[in-house]
Amino acid sequence: MSFETTPSSDITYVSYSFVLSWTLRGKEFKSLSRDIKNPEVIRSDLYQFKNDPELRFFLELGWSRYCEKFNISIKGSKMWSFELAYAFLVIKEKAFTLKASPQLSFLTPCSRRIFSDEDNVPIHCVVIADPVHPAPSAEQDDVCLMEDQNIINIEGRSDITLPEDYSSEMVINFIRRGKVPDIDVKKAIQIIRETSEHKCEILKIICVEYLMRNITAESVREISRAAIDYQLPVLERTCMEKIANGYIKTVTK
Secondary structure, X not given: OEEEEEXXXXXXXEEEEEEEEEEEEHHHHHHOOOOOOOOOEEEOOEEEEOOOOOOEEXXXXXXXXXXXXXXXXXXXXXXXXXXXXXXXXXXXOEEEEEEOOHHHOXXXXXXXXXXXXXXXXXXXXXXXXXXXXXXXXXXXXXXXXXXXXXXXXXXXXXXXXXXXOOOOHHHHHHHHHOOOOOOOHHHHHHHHHHHHHHOOXXXXXXXXXXXXXXXXXXXXXXXXXXXXXXXXXXXXXXXXHHHHOOOOOOOOO
């Protein structure tokens, strides 16, 4: 969690950013109803900020029959506005988007067919909360604990402790703040090298996904070399298949 304070003439504005991981089973994704008249949703536990009990929210996952895709949204107290900066899930060392963002535009949208019943599927997301000033007559809190929900108290400070030898700012910012860096081929390879040392598998998977979708005549040598160096057989095979199938031709220097 991170926050920033921006002073103005007579008020102090505070914005909070929460980095969350919510794990579901594959069968829960598959069980969501396709019935338009009786839509079903899966709710996360209720998150509550200990420093301000009015800051309460939960995540809600459903299936849109109109768009044929999963929808993830936030429900929260009226005293705060909430934004889902991004949401993606990781399954079988691949990442799929649930809520798109510019930094993750290269990820494939999540579909039902990727799940098996017993998969443990973590959803990674960042929630941004900003205070609002509702009318005096507005009810202060309309978010209540529902059946099968637990209250998760969020501390004022992150309890993440990183080893002293962590030196990659991009990796540290992702772990602590959920900040996804603006990725290009060289930066993705750099992050993969650094995450191999710092053991941040989620960011490594994101970078591999980026490289998989950016294999070109200009980049194939660099990407295939990185795939070999960092033991990424699927990425290496994809490079070789694109060359063998004539999709790209290597550039001779």
